[in-house]
Amino acid sequence: MRYETVIGLEVHVELATDSKIFCSCSAHSYGAEPNDHVCPACCGMPGMLPVVNRRVVDFGMKAGMMLNCHINRVTTFDKKSYYYPDLPAAYQTTQWFAPVAVNGTVEIDTPAGKKAIRIKQIHMEEDAGKLVHDLREDTTHVDFNRTSVPLIEIVSQPDLSSAAEVEAYLERLKTLLRYARVAECEMAHGTMRCDVNLSIRPEGSTEYGVRTEMKNMNSIEAIKRAIEYETARHIDAVENGTEVLVQETRRWDDVKGKSYAMRTKETAGDYRYFPDPNVMPVVIDDEWYDSIADSLPELPEVKFERYTSEMGLGEYDAEQLTRSIALCECFESAVEVCGSAKDAANWVISEIMSILNTKGMTYDMLTVNGETLGRLIVLVRDGKVGRANARRILADMFDDATIDPEAYAEKMGFIVSNDTGLIESVVKAVVAADPASVAAYKGGREKALMALFGKCMKELRGNCDPQVLRVVLLAEIEKA
Amino acid sequence: MNRETLRRLEMLNQLSLTEEQKDDVIRFFDAREADFEVIDKFFDTADVERMVHVMPVMTVVREDKVIKKFEREALQQNAPETDEGYWCVPRVLE
């Protein structure tokens, strides 16, 4: 018999706010000293009261709109109780009765064409702390930096049917949430985590089989392997009776390539949800709703279409730029200033992207202002600053976003000289000092000309129109 | 309320009762359940909207601003056990 795999995902995404969801501690726990971003509220001490971070609601709504959800205009918070050392109050404040967004869809590409994955709901909640198991043999160390960092949990319907579809879905979520600038979605940083619910059924059947859940998956490759493994295990159980499937939570061991049933307590899953009396309902009025709706970004495929058909970029360039909203925004504002999509695309792709790569920064971390880049492009195009010097200015713009390209070029002595007398005297000296290269060029070696050209440019500190220099240099070689 | 349910409740709430206390707790449950029957005598709650908050205050939100007021050392002054800036518990098997 042929089987199909039925998969639903619960994806946890850390929101990119500055402060935590219910207290004013820093939400940037990654890489911090243990328990440095903690206050009495987020380490479970009595007396402080939760006050909702407005931007968490902004981002929750935005994520909902990006995923075509209905936004609940009255959204409320609830308490979920259980004991675990990473949960200092022994309850998590989450949304159970009226989550911020419901009933959405995310479209993914599959070999068979587009497929819509239905979103059941998106709810806002606080993250748990982090447990460290490897400092001492008999002890678990507890770090509350991550406690109360805002999360959204995106719950899909069981509409996914393969590891490839899961990958496409997760990539699409990442793109949409990063475009909306609500989250980093970096599995390696733990800012995106995933629970996989999986069952199998005979192809064509509408009933669901026994479902197992693999919690806290944090790499796409591991998720793919786990799905393959679980699918095979379920089929084997059903076909060959190798084991009896039970609804349970399993842990994926990526090193061994196997999943294991987790030891669960008899009382697991008994969460006793109830409305949090300390958090008032959040009412999203039209003004608030519209301000978020108006701030939604153009989707990457729409940008791609516009870049290629309206702005005349090649597909490769358009694809590179649309990899990040930050690159798109930089490119688009640069075009507004310099008027040339091709120039702006060139600078963003060959200069900015490579600097980001060298610095080990993600494209979304770009801080260079597109308008400033546009002005720099104009300076180069007008021949006022040489390309090499412009690159140096751009590199400095990464460290100081306030740099004004003209003033900075002036200050650094990068303004191209139109003093032909100076150019001629430099060329004369270089040619006179290197008869070997001159002879080699005359003997047919093109490279020798480049060496001479480079020497002249260096002497002139780059402040020279390359066309002018070339003409003067060739004339001087002719004379020599 | 019976012993089996009570045992589950104890586990759920990380409490362990003596036999005598169990009888006592069951008496408490019985009394509360008897009380609760009064509610059905007085009211039909079927079409009533639940009321979580007694005052009509909505949308209490704060700006997304980081304020650091507390140092780790102070936060851990009441702690039974800490190590290298962490709170400590017996090893938790995952």
Added chain:
Amino acid sequence: MKIITAKTDCACEKRIALDDMILTSDMPTAAGSRMLDGYMSLFDAEVVTRLKEAGHCVSMKADVGEFAVDLMGETSYNGAPVASGVLVNAACETVKNGDAVAAISLDVNGAIRRGAAQSGLVCIKPTYGTVSRYGTIPAACSGECVSVTAGDVKTVADILSVIAGHDDKDGTSLPAEKCEAAGKVTAPVKRIGVIRALCEGVDADVQAKLDEFCAKAQAAGIEIVTFDGAALTAARAAWNVLMSAEVCNNVSRYDGVKYGYRAERFTNIDELYTNSRTEAFGDVLKSVILYGSETLSTENYMKVYDKSLRVRRIICEIFADLFEDADAVLMPAVGKMAYTEEDVKADKYMAFSENVYTAPASITGLPAVVAGGVQLVGPALSDAALLDAVARIG
């Protein structure tokens, strides 16, 4: 009587006692529980900050029953506060004895109102949201209020005006204009309705207090009418559900890990939790935790917890109807003028039946003033009007 911490060197006129549910950074706060014995808060409650800024001397902590859910303090790990066999409220005692001019308490289940009624003091449980709960130990957050108790109405009003007002740190705090409105008498009490159903079955000495209050009110030109109000007796069952569930959730944070009591013996995390909580919590609190937990179970949530939330709305509507015909309603605060040690020995859960008198104001968040041994409940924000009424009645 238990004063836990007192700065005895202070003899000024502005001494204030706090009950041990209010956090202070210079005195320990234990909430009457072995779990929090010696616990030092890192910050002061908002009410403490406001009192200190107004020049008051916050100089002592009075004991409470464990997390203030009991009758009068009898569940404190320090032992029941008793004076010649009669239970007393420690915060009230500080006022009665002149150790403090006023006491600030967290009214969770009416213990302070019962104490004030029995001691002949004046106490206000203000409208929910008019006094910040920032820095109070959470027990039953949806209804608990910071209250003021003193020997006379003027002192209560003065202290209340210091601590009331909007606070950004409490998400349930009312807007400033609402808090101000509660501090002004816009409609003086002209007619009081007696809730007959709640007056039935009280001891003769309580009945005498009610009669005396009515007579004085009439002498002061206030009309007395009578309402049946039988449905208000059902507030108790619903409040016991909401309170127990919230207490269960709020005390789940005490697990021996971050601070507070930790058992000496354990071999794994569950034993650490269970032994710490089992050893540190008292019997009554344990019953409340377990009952509260059960009301939130999947099986019971709709038929018990959610139903109690609906009853809360019905009780609010009943009060609203009554306030169409009267400016305030009169009910006892206690069933007898002296609860004895014997009473709570015979029935350790007495607080959950005797709170029939205090639950109507707790579950609705309505202001309640205790004076002359009886309780006057008014519409939301009628705090100043209620105090004005009891001042006129004398």
